[in-house]
Amino acid sequence: MDFLRGVRAEWPLLRIRLLRTRLGLWLVMVVVSLLWLERTAAAPDPLTTILRAGALAAVLCVGYLAGSSPDRRALVLPLLHPVTPGAVAVGRWCAATGGAALVVLAVAAHAAWTTGAVPASLGAALAGLATAGAVGACSLVLVWCGGNVLAGLLFVWLALVGGAPPESLIGAPHPGPARLLLAVLLEVAPAPWRYRAIAAGDPGAAIHAAAWVLLGLLLARWRAGRLAGLTR
């Protein structure tokens, strides 16, 4: 009960940050930009758009809800009350994923409206939500370790590279160590290319996303305790 209370305490931060910071504006810009890119693409792919929207929105939400320096310093505030670092981490992740879910649902609704393929759009929305959850947990750990600089790097990575499968990088005859490293990162880290398969019902991709959520939340819990001075 105390845990759930702590989780729910973090929720109102999403509404406040959406309305009073540039987070709302950034999310609208992400939606508009991705829809414009899809519209102008030679071969439009609504699933890719939905997955990218989920990933990018999750990073933005985490950045605005947890990544700033005052936010990290203020982590001690809830922990002065009967709340555990785990509840704070889960609550913050839920709030960030909730914000990203709004974006995913908006883009999925647009896809259903324009293509008329409602069941496919539902599957894509599910994959988008899984992407948002996994990327959100990963970015929560990153921002609590290194601030919004790391969130910015992750955003760029996901926007430029995250959609491509690792095979596209190491398919060349002599990929080189840099390409190999990028391929390993793409293979291990949460990335939209992998979670495409969730829309087709692939359990492996769903397990990968769930594992990232679990690992991310465990690390975020530890990090929240350290930031508040509880585990020193």
Next chain:
Amino acid sequence: MTIPLQLRGVRRVFRRPFGRPPVVAITDATFELAAGEIACVVGAAGGGKTTLLRIAAGLLRPDAGVVRVAGESPRSLPARRLVGFAPRDPVFPPALTVREVLEYCARCHGDGLDRAALVREALDIGGLEDLAGRRATLLPIAAARRVLLAQGALGGRRVLLVDDPFTGLDAISRRDLSDRVQRLAAAGASVLLSSADPVGLERLVDRVLVLRAGRIARDAPATVLLGGRVLEVIMDAPPGDPPPGFRVTATGLEADLGHKSAEAALALCRAHRLAVRASRVRLKGLDDALFDPLEAVPR
């Protein structure tokens, strides 16, 4: 009846990297806090006051010793309902108003009507009704400290730990904050303050703990520390070798009178052939407790 706050033999050492020697922040700290009592830990900056409060709040784990809040470990959830901590530096989540900060904290305690009542009570404790709609991060320091006190006391905490609440405050704000702390103590809360500058705390605290180099050098009721008289002797030049019981100051000499009369002390100066320009007797202040020698003071 359980003791609200109890520390026994608490020790905390901060280890440092690169082979540098560890820093002993707190050693052998033992004291208890009674219900409704206001105690103040005084000591120089970096003397371990904040560490002591953070240990009592359960934010830091002691390396040795026992901390109990109403008989429970301060890190347990039941104890954390009872102990509140107001940090020195105001840190609030950005973009939240004062009311939202208190609602954020209240959500950790209760639901529905309970929560609204908790927020109303906290606004009242801090005198923040007029500031409820202001952004917490933009508040002046005096109001921000009141928000910190309000969130620390939120939920009817029985033990309130307030870290250096008066630093940077003007006299009116200090008095206002003191009155609010006194009201909380009068309602039954045990309050442990810390302060690097004890001037002005005389009217607030019941008990003073002097912390020197991480050790509680004195633990005495404020009335005992404040009861003494000090003879100040002004001289043209301070002597190289002061008479017994006197210490050299910038303007001459100074001595705790204890039960002696001022005349007897001055006679000692004359016996040492010291040219006394002027003298005066003043009452001891809490700041004297910081400089007094380490003799035992009765509780």
